[in-house]
Amino acid sequence: MFKNDHSIFIGKEAYEKLHQLLVSYIDDGRQVFFLVDENTYKLCLPILINQCNLGGFNVIIIEVPSGEKYKSLETVTGIWEQLTIAGADRKSILFNLGGGIICDMGGFAASCYNRGIDTIHIPTTLLSMVDASVGGKTGIDFKAYKNHIGTFYQPKAIFIFPELLEGLPERQLKAALAEVIKYGFITDPEMLETMSSFISNPAFFEQLIEPCIKSKLEVTTDDPLEGGRRKILNFGHTIGHAIESFALSKKIDLLHGEAVAAGLLCELWLSVKFKDLDISILNNYFEFYTKYFDFLPFVKGNEDEVLHRMAFDKKNSAGQLLFVLISEPGKPIWDVPLTEEQVMESLTYYNSLIL
Ligand SMILES: NC(=O)c1ccc[n+]([C@@H]2O[C@H](COP(=O)([O-])OP(=O)(O)OC[C@H]3O[C@@H](n4cnc5c(N)ncnc54)[C@H](O)[C@@H]3O)[C@@H](O)[C@H]2O)c1
Numbered sequence: 001m002f003k004n005d006h007s008i009f010i011g012k013e014a015y016e017k018l019h020q021l022l023v024s025y026i027d028d029g030r031q032v033f034f035l036v037d038e039n040t041y042k043l044c045l046p047i048l049i050n051q052c053n054l055g056g057f058n059v060i061i062i063e064v065p066s067g068e069k070y071k072s073l074e075t076v077t078g079i080w081e082q083l084t085i086a087g088a089d090r091k092s093i094l095f096n097l098g099g100g101i102i103c104d105m106g107g108f109a110a111s112c113y114n115r116g117i118d119t120i121h122i123p124t125t126l127l128s129m130v131d132a133s134v135g136g137k138t139g140i141d142f143k144a145y146k147n148h149i150g151t152f153y154q155p156k157a158i159f160i161f162p163e164l165l166e167g168l169p170e171r172q173l174k175a176a177l178a179e180v181i182k183y184g185f186i187t188d189p190e191m192l193e194t195m196s197s198f199i200s201n202p203a204f205f206e207q208l209i210e211p212c213i214k215s216k217l218e219v220t221t222d223d224p225l226e227g228g229r230r231k232i233l234n235f236g237h238t239i240g241h242a243i244e245s246f247a248l249s250k251k252i253d254l255l256h257g258e259a260v261a262a263g264l265l266c267e268l269w270l271s272v273k274f275k276d277l278d279i280s281i282l283n284n285y286f287e288f289y290t291k292y293f294d295f296l297p298f299v300k301g302n303e304d305e306v307l308h309r310m311a312f313d314k315k316n317s318a319g320q321l322l323f324v325l326i327s328e329p330g331k332p333i334w335d336v337p338l339t340e341e342q343v344m345e346s347l348t349y350y351n352s353l354i355l
Contacts, residue, residue, distance in 0.1 A: 008134070008213060010160040015051040018122075018159050022057050031092040032059040033083065035106040037066035040098040043167040044124045048097070051161075059095075060086050064105070068248060068256070071101045071141050073149070079109040093118045093156075099125035099172075100132030100256065104147070107138030111153035121155045124164045126176035126205055127257055130183075130212035133158050135220040135233075144249035145309070146241045152225055162206040173205060174292050175257025178236065178264060180208050181288065183215040185264070185281075186232045189329035191215075195288065231334040235324040236264035239346065242310035243299060252298055261293045265353075266346040271325040274342070275333060286353070300351045307340055307347070 009017050025032055036045055041063050049055045062082045064075050083092070094117060096106030103121045110119035123133035139150025165173070177195070184191030188211060198204065216233070223230035240256075240263025247254040268285055271277035299306060310321060320337040327333060 008158040008160065010209065010213075011162070012051075014159050014161060015048075018048075019052040021120075021157070022052065022054070022059075025093055026057055029091070031086065031088055032057065032095065033062055033086070033088065033092060034059055034095045034097055035062050035064065035079065035102055035109070036097050037064055037099075037102055039066055040102065040124050044097055044122075044164050047161070047164060048122070064102075066098075066101070068101060068141065068244075069251075071105055073140055073142065076105060076109050076140055079106070080113055083109075083113055088113065088117065090114045090117060093120065095120045095122060096155075097122045097124060098128070099123065100128040103128050103133045104137070104139050104150070107136075107153055107155065108140055108150055111138055111151040116153070118156045119153070121158045123158070123160060125168055126165055126173050126208070127179055129160050129162070129165075129209050130176060131179040131216060133160075134213055134216045135230075136224060141245075141248065144245055146245050146248070154224075160209060162202070162209060165202060165205060170200070171255065172257075173200070175255040175261070177292055178240075178257040178261035180212055181285070182233075182236055182260070182264065183212050185268070185326050185329050186235050186324070186332045187215040187219065187330060192284075192329055196284070229334070232324050232332040234334075235326065235332060236260045236267050238310060238321070238323055239263035239266045239306075239343070242306045243296065245309040246302060246306050247296075247298065250298070254296070258293060258296070261289060262296050262299070262350065265289055266350050267323065267325065269346045269349045270323060270338065270342070271327070273345075274336065274338070275325045275327040277326055277328060281329060295350075295354045297354055299347060300354060303344060303347045303351070307344060310343065311340070 062079055064070060094106055094110040096103045103123055107119055110117050121133040123129045136152050136154040138153050139147035142148035181195050219230055219233055237260055240260035243262055244256060244259035268282045272279050272282050321343055323336045323338055324332055324334045325336045
């Protein structure tokens with residue numbers, strides 16, 4: 001268990017802890033809501049019903065459709081409507097049972113409802129276990145701009161049950177590897193070793209969870225509002241988010257992790273060029289990328305639009321494009337200003353790799 005200003009419980013023993021927590025809430029007369037999407041309703045909720053005797057509690061299920069295009073104000077409005085109709089008050093609790101989208105959106109809905117009700121994450125994808133559920137960022141996309149509206153709002157607790165990953169499609173598991181390897185570049189070089197001997201099996205995925213959470217906590221605890229060092233978590237994301245936003249605006253099927261994986265390739269290239277990163281690090285990542293990800297052909301020919309989305313990104317200020325680059329694994333530098341031409345060169349590099 002990690003102890004912070006909130007607690008993170010991992011593994012089968014956490015079922016008992018969750019059960020006790022639910023008992024205490026119900027005894028206290030607090031209304032309990034579970035936010036799910038159609039997949040976590042079908043695949044994850046039955047496991048909780050079974051393991052925590054959830055069926056024995058009077059909990060209200062709010063179901064929303066899955067997918068980034070539903071990470072929207074319309075969906076959140078629907079959540080607020082259902083909370084209101086059910087009579088949720090300031091003592092009510094919203095559990096978010098799902099991937100990064102459910103955690104981000106449920107956290108956001110909870111942070112505004114009645115000026116903030118308690119929320120608890122139960123992440124169900126590898127990406128949300130290693131990253132999205134931790135750190136207190138919530139949000140929704142707006143006008144196809146990623147996470148454009150959001151809040152910093154810490155969950156009261158996080159429960160992680162790796163066995164929930166068993167039903168997760170291979171594509172989702174692979175996409176999460178981008179966020180995992182990111183920790184290797186910014187805080188935990190040992191992770192790069194681990195990933196070089198990566199094997200695609202559930203036991204391996206499980207062993208990635210705790211070191212990633214440790215890294216994320218180490219960074220976010222000292223800088224919860226991203227005034228400084230927390231920005232290093234955006235490595236790969238400035239270009240990744242721009243690619244993701246572009247795909248979202250064009251209804252191209254692309255996962256967050258797949259966009260970040262491409263962003264990492266570009267931002268490692270920029271690190272070689274501007275921060276003297278050893279080129280072997282880029283070359284090793286290139287091999288990793290080609291093994292687990294496909295190149296994104298739509299980037300070619302749309303570089304200007306991708307750049308435009310980057311310029312709009314909240315991480316950039318005063319007309320400058322601000323980047324996180326690394327001089328070596330574990331040595332990130334944030335707020336590195338780059339010109340549009342310099343960034344464009346990295347997209348040209350990425351496109352040159354597409355056969
Ligand atoms: N707040 C943060 O710090 C942070 C960090 C990283 C990413 N994010 C956000 O997270 C989102 C991506 O999260 P994601 O990759 O988890 O995607 P997701 O939430 O869309 O989940 C992926 C898919 O898997 C399904 N699913 C979830 N759990 C499952 C399970 N156990 N078995 C089978 N299917 C399951 C979902 O229904 C969905 O279709 C993005 O919107 C990104 O912006 C937030």
